Amino acid sequence: MSLADTFMISGGDHAPGGTVLMAASAVAAMALVVWGVAHATSARATASPSPA
Numbered sequence: 001m002s003l004a005d006t007f008m009i010s011g012g013d014h015a016p017g018g019t020v021l022m023a024a025s026a027v028a029a030m031a032l033v034v035w036g037v038a039h040a041t042s043a044r045a046t047a048s049p050s051p052a
Helices: 003-005 019-047
Strands: none
Touching: none
């Protein structure tokens, strides 16, 4: 931000690829959540019951 303060600019991302990277990050985050839930659910479903 020191460059933004020095040259009185906003410092925001104006590259067209920024939107693509943000979308890819959002898709990856959602995929990670779905994978985590699916992995936790399948691990619980395939676990053998403990002896009583």
